[in-house]
Amino acid sequence: MKLLLLAALAAWEACPYFSEILPDPQEVEDARGEFAEIRLPEKFRRGTLSVVNEQKKVWSGIVSDTVKRILLIRDTSLCPLLKGLLCRPLTGTALPNSREAMWTLSSPSCADTAKLPIPKAGESFVRSGEAFDAWEWEKPSPGIPNGIFEKGIVDCHLNIDTLIYAENGWRGEWTLSGCDSAEIDAKFSGITAFAEKEWRGTLFRGVRSPFFTYLTADAFHLTVKLPEDDVPGNDFVDSLFAKPGAFPVRFTEVHPCPEEGMPEWIEIYNPALREVSLAQMSLCKDKTQFPSAVSIQKHESIVLAKDTAAMRLYVGNSEVKILPVNFGYLKNAADSLYLCYGKEKVDSVFWGKLTQIQPKCPAGFAVASGRSEDSPGFQTPGSLARDTALPFQVEWNARVFSRKKSANPLMVRIRSELSVTVELISGKGDLLWKKELPAEASGNAWTEIPLLQKGFPGANFLRFSAGSHEKRVGVVLRP
Numbered sequence: 236m237k238l239l240l241l242a243a244l245a246a247w248e249a250c251p252y253f254s255e256i257l258p259d260p261q262e263v264e265d266a267r268g269e270f271a272e273i274r275l276p277e278k279f280r281r282g283t284l285s286v287v288n289e290q291k292k293v294w295s296g297i298v299s300d301t302v303k304r305i306l307l308i309r310d311t312s313l314c315p316l317l318k319g320l321l322c323r324p325l326t327g328t329a330l331p332n333s334r335e336a337m338w339t340l341s342s343p344s345c346a347d348t349a350k351l352p353i354p355k356a357g358e359s360f361v362r363s364g365e366a367f368d369a370w371e372w373e374k375p376s377p378g379i380p381n382g383i384f385e386k387g388i389v390d391c392h393l394n395i396d397t398l399i400y401a402e403n404g405w406r407g408e409w410t411l412s413g414c415d416s417a418e419i420d421a422k423f424s425g426i427t428a429f430a431e432k433e434w435r436g437t438l439f440r441g442v443r444s445p446f447f448t449y450l451t452a453d454a455f456h457l458t459v460k461l462p463e464d465d466v467p468g469n470d471f472v473d474s475l476f477a478k479p480g481a482f483p484v485r486f487t488e489v490h491p492c493p494e495e496g497m498p499e500w501i502e503i504y505n506p507a508l509r510e511v512s513l514a515q516m517s518l519c520k521d522k523t524q525f526p527s528a529v530s531i532q533k534h535e536s537i538v539l540a541k542d543t544a545a546m547r548l549y550v551g552n553s554e555v556k557i558l559p560v561n562f563g564y565l566k567n568a569a570d571s572l573y574l575c576y577g578k579e580k581v582d583s584v585f586w587g588k589l590t591q592i593q594p595k596c597p598a599g600f601a602v603a604s605g606r607s608e609d610s611p612g613f614q615t616p617g618s619l620a621r622d623t624a625l626p627f628q629v630e631w632n633a634r635v636f637s638r639k640k641s642a643n644p645l646m647v648r649i650r651s652e653l654s655v656t657v658e659l660i661s662g663k664g665d666l667l668w669k670k671e672l673p674a675e676a677s678g679n680a681w682t683e684i685p686l687l688q689k690g691f692p693g694a695n696f697l698r699f700s701a702g703s704h705e706k707r708v709g710v711v712l713r714p
Contacts, residue, residue, distance in 0.1 A: 267313065423457055477581070505531040539557075
């Protein structure tokens with residue numbers, strides 16, 4: 236039995252074979268995404284190959300010595316640009332989605348047959364088994380070797396085993412896998428301080444190697460360049476690390492119960508001195524991953540909303556960055572949010588009777604202070620630090636106004652033992668109008684705010700301040 240197995244493996248090493256087949260793609264339509272992938276071993280005597288599906292030829296061609304893999308795909312614009320990959324159109328009728336299928340591959344000296352079971356929507360058949368005679372369902376990877384199942388694949392991986400903050404820097408251990416050895420270049424870049432350190436050295440497979448960098452930043456960005464191998468796309472490590480409580484991105488504002496017709500939204504903020512990629516960030520739930528191609532710049536705020544069009548209409552300008560994140564529905568009375576980097580929770584916010592934050596609907600709240608706030612896309616001086624109770628009380632007659640209804644201006648009244656400064660601020664943060672109102676203990680006097688004359692269409696803000704205390708209220712001006 237062992238001799239038969241060795242003979243079978245030797246045959247695979249000398250002949251081309253089907254390595255992956257996708258009959259029923261989900262991210263694109265079948266007419267574009269169906270594909271069959273063939274691996275060509277080094278010892279194969281090159282020549283003409285023929286591929287047959289359901290007794291009909293779907294491709295035939297001469298293969299040169301430089302080709303290591305063939306990808307037959309409906310839409311060749313989806314082919315990755317990889318060295319050694321030959322990409323050609325997959326012809327013939329649509330692949331069956333609800334029954335078994337038979338594929339054959341032949342050359343003057345070799346042949347391969349793949350009898351596939353009924354497909355699963357969106358998953359590829361990947362060849363597996365000790366003798367390469369079985370099939371597994373896996374996430375599609377057209378044209379890219381699958382190092383888990385295919386033999387002889389060189390795919391270097393760097394695993395961070397331990398990492399701790401020492402007295403004068405960061406100390407850890409890492410291990411190389413997937414290749415015998417690799418020379419790596421690592422760069423440690425401080426997030427909260429402009430400092431960079433480099434590490435260069437050779438790592439060997441399976442050897443847990445220590446490293447140390449004299450970087451005292453609370454959070455840092457690690458990038459590591461690995462040598463090119465058979466599996467491109469993962470030759471670069473790009474990760475964030477931070478001491479507990481020092482992760483640079485955090486929640487700053489939550490609106491669980493806005494006015495009717497307005498979308499729920501969440502605000503995150505990066506107080507650090509460097510930009511941070513959102514590629515590995517989420518709200519710690521399935522389907523709440525942030526858009527991977529987006530970064531949050533230093534001192535930038537980003538609004539997360541399910542309905543970005545409605546949120547843009549509410550904000551009223553294009554300066555505020557708004558990202559689509561499907562976080563479901565937030566509970567008004569009590570709920571919680573978590574911010575994750577990968578699988579690690581890096582920030583959280585709770586509200587309800589058992590916490591210090593109880594939203595005063597329809598207003599949102601600043602996470603740091605728990606007080607009411609409505610400033611999507613930018614931070615107020617009081618939104619980043621916890622404040623004591625305000626020494627004044629504010630009322631306003633409405634939150635939405637229209638220039639067509641000039642008889643209904645924005646009015647406010649303040650009850651305070653101190654004088655209070657009132658400012659009208661545009662959605663971009665520009666000061667439009669300012670006035671200091673005298674102390675008024677009774678709070679009976681109403682003051683008109685020139686929103687209709689000086690405000691911009693969309694979101695505007697009122698800022699009330701007395702000493703170090705302030706309150707900000709959002710109002711909407713319609714044309």
